[in-house]
Amino acid sequence: MIGIFDSGIGGMTVARAVEQLLPGYPLIYFGDIARTPYGTKSPETIIDYSLRNTDFLLKKGASLIIIACNTASSVATDRLRQEFQVPIIEVVTPAAEKAITRTKTGRIGIIGTRATVKSDIYNRIITGRHPEFKVFSQACPLLVPLVEEGWINKRETKMIIRRYLHPLQTNQIDTLVLGCTHYPLLKELIQARIGRHVHLIDSSVEAARYLQKLLQEQPDLVQKSDEQSVEHTYYVSDLTDSAQHVAAEIFGRPMELHHV
Amino acid sequence: MIGIFDSGIGGMTVARAVEQLLPGYPLIYFGDIARTPYGTKSPETIIDYSLRNTDFLLKKGASLIIIACNTASSVATDRLRQEFQVPIIEVVTPAAEKAITRTKTGRIGIIGTRATVKSDIYNRIITGRHPEFKVFSQACPLLVPLVEEGWINKRETKMIIRRYLHPLQTNQIDTLVLGCTHYPLLKELIQARIGRHVHLIDSSVEAARYLQKLLQEQPDLVQKSDEQSVEHTYYVSDLTDSAQHVAAEIFGRPMELHHV
Numbered sequence: 467m468i469g470i471f472d473s474g475i476g477g478m479t480v481a482r483a484v485e486q487l488l489p490g491y492p493l494i495y496f497g498d499i500a501r502t503p504y505g506t507k508s509p510e511t512i513i514d515y516s517l518r519n520t521d522f523l524l525k526k527g528a529s530l531i532i533i534a535c536n537t538a539s540s541v542a543t544d545r546l547r548q549e550f551q552v553p554i555i556e557v558v559t560p561a562a563e564k565a566i567t568r569t570k571t572g573r574i575g576i577i578g579t580r581a582t583v584k585s586d587i588y589n590r591i592i593t594g595r596h597p598e599f600k601v602f603s604q605a606c607p608l609l610v611p612l613v614e615e616g617w618i619n620k621r622e623t624k625m626i627i628r629r630y631l632h633p634l635q636t637n638q639i640d641t642l643v644l645g646c647t648h649y650p651l652l653k654e655l656i657q658a659r660i661g662r663h664v665h666l667i668d669s670s671v672e673a674a675r676y677l678q679k680l681l682q683e684q685p686d687l688v689q690k691s692d693e694q695s696v697e698h699t700y701y702v703s704d705l706t707d708s709a710q711h712v713a714a715e716i717f718g719r720p721m722e723l724h725h726v
Numbered sequence: 727m728i729g730i731f732d733s734g735i736g737g738m739t740v741a742r743a744v745e746q747l748l749p750g751y752p753l754i755y756f757g758d759i760a761r762t763p764y765g766t767k768s769p770e771t772i773i774d775y776s777l778r779n780t781d782f783l784l785k786k787g788a789s790l791i792i793i794a795c796n797t798a799s800s801v802a803t804d805r806l807r808q809e810f811q812v813p814i815i816e817v818v819t820p821a822a823e824k825a826i827t828r829t830k831t832g833r834i835g836i837i838g839t840r841a842t843v844k845s846d847i848y849n850r851i852i853t854g855r856h857p858e859f860k861v862f863s864q865a866c867p868l869l870v871p872l873v874e875e876g877w878i879n880k881r882e883t884k885m886i887i888r889r890y891l892h893p894l895q896t897n898q899i900d901t902l903v904l905g906c907t908h909y910p911l912l913k914e915l916i917q918a919r920i921g922r923h924v925h926l927i928d929s930s931v932e933a934a935r936y937l938q939k940l941l942q943e944q945p946d947l948v949q950k951s952d953e954q955s956v957e958h959t960y961y962v963s964d965l966t967d968s969a970q971h972v973a974a975e976i977f978g979r980p981m982e983l984h985h986v
Contacts (some may be wrong), residue, residue, distance in 0.1 A: 501761050507760060608877075611871040617868075672925050704771045706766060
């Protein structure tokens with residue numbers, strides 16, 4: 467079973483991409499809504515929560531874990547790999563690698579939570595492989611609450627996006643990584659603001675593609691089931707109206723969320 | 727010792743008011759930054775966290791508890807009073823009572839988190855005593871993240887405040903309760919928008935005044951200490967840069983926060 471965890475519901479963009487690319491695989495999701503958001507918290511706290519989330523998914527039968535949260539991927543991956551024997555997939559490296567292959571000018575922008583940007587992980591991966599590339603990072607802490615409020619098309623959201631993207635435009639990036647699993651919901655606004663000439667990288671889709679490739683190489687990592695009877699189960703640590711609303715927005719259908 | 731807890735740092739506006747009104751009393755504060763915010767979470771989760779926070783403060787020697795968070799006051803007060811023998815003071819009733827005495831037209835506005843507004847507690851207290859009064863409530867869930875980002879004077883914050891206050895203006899309120907301990911930091915913007923003819927009630931200040939009166943009547947509830955050597959200790963469940971920044975903003979001085 468594929469186990470996926472996130473600080474809340476944003477990681478469901480990863481689950482949706484996995485459902486679409488790998489429809490025959492059973493999937494279990496855990497969204498830590500009771501302690502959301504992670505992006506404003508300290509590394510120690512994020513690591514502690516990530517250990518508990520992984521433990522929960524393994525006990526439910528997961529044989530592979532996706533950290534569907536850029537913040538947790540940035541600060542907790544090493545620790546999870548030390549603690550657990552199963553494959554741990556994170557959402558940062560696939561997105562960073564995609565950005566490397568797509569950029570023509572070597573000027574790459576990253577947007578994410580404060581914790582992700584502070585971890586400097588995208589910059590380290592990208593310039594570690596291409597020291598001549600320039601990485602420009604911008605923390606966008608208000609975008610998560612705006613998405614969770616469903617303020618996708620509000621004027622204030624557009625203004626806040628403009629404010630956040632302005633330094634990246636000044637730096638003439640040609641590729642922009644959506645380094646937070648909430649941001650695909652704002653993709654249209656971000657693309658319109660940054661300009662059509664900038665290539666957007668969706669970390670949720672790239673993580674799903676990475677898993678697809680891994681399962682082609684090592685099919686035994688997760689047991690496939692019949693596409694008709696495949697089970698996808700969504701657990702949350704708290705159940706709120708707005709969580710159900712955003713989950714339905716992501717999947718384009720009402721979602722059954724199980725409160726644990 | 728006076729024990730104060732909050733979902734994070736907003737409740738420090740209550741602690742500051744207590745420091746100013748009751749300078750001779752030892753005080754211990756707990757801000758649950760690791761699980762902030764409460765206002766978007768479910769009542770069960772908020773009650774669970776409130777029980778743990780109270781337990782922490784009592785173990786540290788508190789003899790009286792202030793729930794310095796409108797959300798927790800709205801949903802967890804009854805349960806805390808069942809579980810614990812010490813006096814439990816909440817921030818809703820003093821603010822509601824003040825609004826009752828200040829309104830001339832009987833048209834009162836309430837702004838707060840989604841959980842506070844959904845609990846309907848202000849309406850129940852006010853119309854329970856004055857059935858002829860009209861209470862208009864507005865959830866303002868984005869104001870907490872805006873304050874925590876320090877976006878106090880940004881144009882987008884003003885626009886979002888305008889959007890939230892618009893229905894209250896239409897309803898011609900003459901009194902507005904700042905029903906969230908973060909909102910005093912936005913008092914100027916809110917007053918400017920709603921108009922000088924509307925009386926603002928600060929739930930943080932009213933809770934401190936209520937405690938002052940209670941201690942005049944029952945001085946034995948908390949042991950006073952020497953004003954020079956009085957101890958005020960601030961604990962947090964997570965330590966972040968922005969928390970330290972907002973704490974300093976509230977008190978007008980750098981604050982020592984202890985991570986537990």
